[in-house]
Amino acid sequence: MDITAESMQGLFTVYSMALSTGMGKVSKEHTKFCMEMNHKGSKLSLPWIEAGSGMKEWSGERKTSNVDAKKLDLAARMFQDSVSVPKTVISDDEYGVYASMFEQLGFSAESLWGQLAAQVLVDMGTSKWVDGKTFLSDTRKYGNNVLNNKGTAPFSYDAYAAARVAMLSFKNSAGSAMNIVPNLLIVGPENELAAADATMGTRREASGVAIDNPLAGKTTYTVVPELGSQWFLAACNGVYKPVVVWKRTTPVFTADDDVSKFRETPDFKYGVEARGEAAATLPHLIYGSIPA
Numbered sequence: 001m002d003i004t005a006e007s008m009q010g011l012f013t014v015y016s017m018a019l020s021t022g023m024g025k026v027s028k029e030h031t032k033f034c035m036e037m038n039h040k041g042s043k044l045s046l047p048w049i050e051a052g053s054g055m056k057e058w059s060g061e062r063k064t065s066n067v068d069a070k071k072l073d074l075a076a077r078m079f080q081d082s083v084s085v086p087k088t089v090i091s092d093d094e095y096g097v098y099a100s101m102f103e104q105l106g107f108s109a110e111s112l113w114g115q116l117a118a119q120v121l122v123d124m125g126t127s128k129w130v131d132g133k134t135f136l137s138d139t140r141k142y143g144n145n146v147l148n149n150k151g152t153a154p155f156s157y158d159a160y161a162a163a164r165v166a167m168l169s170f171k172n173s174a175g176s177a178m179n180i181v182p183n184l185l186i187v188g189p190e191n192e193l194a195a196a197d198a199t200m201g202t203r204r205e206a207s208g209v210a211i212d213n214p215l216a217g218k219t220t221y222t223v224v225p226e227l228g229s230q231w232f233l234a235a236c237n238g239v240y241k242p243v244v245v246w247k248r249t250t251p252v253f254t255a256d257d258d259v260s261k262f263r264e265t266p267d268f269k270y271g272v273e274a275r276g277e278a279a280a281t282l283p284h285l286i287y288g289s290i291p292a
Contacts (some may be wrong), residue, residue, distance in 0.1 A: 022106030062135040076248035082271035109251035116278035118226035125290040143173030151289030188227030195221040242286035249275040
């Protein structure tokens, strides 16, 4: 193929289509526990209304919730990946063999959002929330009520049941039940079979005896490959989900294929760029156990 501005534009279109094909093959499993936002500013600021304070009887002056005390501020990070195609490959009409490489480039680029979400889970045991406490904490208070969303037990049916009781018992700052109903169990590969048995099995074993599983069908489960022994129980059936993924700029395909540089470089470079960030949202939406 003769290397001209027109032919390079055509090649860019071919590779762009391969990139899109790869992006379309990425699983959206992370959206089960993530809310996605597409805000276009340089920063994303999310003021949380006082957690779960709910409606109140109107008696006397109107009571308002504090939307400024707890504010989550995110700054978008930039991500990129790139590949080079030798100009000899283009000249010899062998550029088609690189199509799969661009498809993989697209797959990797779109996988970014799930990877950011998974890292939020991995870091929950050490990352700080807006109140200065570790996101998973056994000392956080909503008003005078302790909200303990932190465990240390390895995954088991009994640990899962205890986490469920803890979340159902969460109270807001007014002392009222928050009505948090967990519906998603999040585990790593090593706990997949146990999670399936706990959430889907109609029978379970207790003290060597097979009995009915009263929690069958109460939650579903998902496997996050980045997780090890840590596991999470989450409420993802409301307006907010426990993790936010900010897709400031979705993957953009770029090319450094100026034909005027044909004799100056052995390769033409192609890349993909994206901007975004992820963070944990509200502690009462997730219970995490980090075994020692």
